[in-house]
Amino acid sequence: MTGCICGKTKPFEKCCVPFLSGKAHPKTPEQLMRSRYCAYALGGYGEYLLSTWLPATAIGLTVADLSQKSVDWQKLEVIASSQKGDSGTVEFKAWFKPAPDQDDLESMHEVSEFVRIKSRWFYVGGAVS
Numbered sequence: 001m002t003g004c005i006c007g008k009t010k011p012f013e014k015c016c017v018p019f020l021s022g023k024a025h026p027k028t029p030e031q032l033m034r035s036r037y038c039a040y041a042l043g044g045y046g047e048y049l050l051s052t053w054l055p056a057t058a059i060g061l062t063v064a065d066l067s068q069k070s071v072d073w074q075k076l077e078v079i080a081s082s083q084k085g086d087s088g089t090v091e092f093k094a095w096f097k098p099a100p101d102q103d104d105l106e107s108m109h110e111v112s113e114f115v116r117i118k119s120r121w122f123y124v125g126g127a128v129s
């Protein structure tokens, strides 16, 4: 029994697929962040990544680029998430395999910012540390 790619115990089909397929829209910044992680982990979801990216901060990004699976993401750990009105942040650690023959995972720590416009959440940007 495995849960969602985003780390939730819910199955992927019931957790992040509805968002990735456009059947539902994330209701919280954390839901959006988790589904976007799945999009990166799977590759091929550039359209979803771009459509959930605030246009003002997505300048220069393309569906083709965002569809590329450039990092071998393995695991997501949400550290904190908060929402205040129409803005929110999610702090997380995402683990990736730095090379195919390397078993030790490395992690990226980011605090992502989100904004809600007309009841839809968008990714604004993130501070990586």
Ligand SMILES: [Zn+2]
Residues within 6 Å of the ligand: 004, 005, 006, 007, 008, 012, 015, 016, 034, 035, 038
């Ligand atoms: Zn999920």
